[in-house]
Amino acid sequence: MGRRRGEALEAAILDAAWEELSERGYANLTVDSVARRAGTSKPVLYRRWADKQKLVEAAVVRCNDAQLAPPADTGSLRGDLIATLTELSETRGPFLTQLSLLLVDYFAEAESSFAELREMFVAGRRSGRDEIMRRAVERGEIDPAKLTPRIASLPFDLLRGETMMTLRPVAPEVIEEVVDTIFLPLVRP
Structure with missing residues (x-):
């Protein structure tokens, strides 16, 4: 060789x-x-x-890059979010849980956090979340005035929190509840 x-x-x-x-x-x-x-x-x-x-x-x-999949494009905000959150829960949840355990000492030594690590993951490219929100705004499903960065990240943050607390994939009914009762009412026109 x-x-x-x-x-x-x-x-x-x-x-x-x-x-x-x-x-x-x-x-x-x-x-x-x-x-x-x-x-x-x-x-x-x-x-x-x-x-x-x-x-x-x-x-x-x-x-992380090797595991990235494009965000779902079902034709609706609700469908895109449910499909993407489900995929993330099943594939990325275990990765992020493992990562949090492996990097405890890294975060302490580097005086860093998962938020800063996420910035490295995104590094100059549009995230799947941003793509889902952009398409929904274009379809008129989201009032752009209501879509702050914190609200745009909300379903993903809730998924991450649930995954970290349970150390399991998030149940479909929990994902639907996050989308239907928490996120969509905040952003609809």
Whole structure:
């Protein structure tokens, strides 16, 4: 096997960092262990990432990006939200729960939070949530004057909170309740 370079090398390193993080947690992950697992050297890692925090952030963003699916487009705000929240609950919920446990020490060391990590996930691109809201405004299902950033994030925040509290996918009836009785009345024209 030839020497890896560029994107192939970076992918191998980030995959190794994610595997180390998953197995050991942030506190026990070392740049040495990532380099060994990736079959490369510490200087190669340090040329790309200044420190362990930056390496872990890049690995988490890569893992997140690999799991992203486009938001549902059912033709209605209610349908889009229910389908997207259901998909997020079933696929992203376990990922975020695992991530919160693995990164406890990261958040303390970096003096960071999930909100800041989410900003890394979104980093300059339109989120699925924003796309759902944009389409609903265009269809006249949302009064744009009522759609503050906090209200736009509300169904997703409630889903995240429910997932973190139960450590299970959110029941369909809970998702429908969040959409029908909490969110939609706040944004309808």
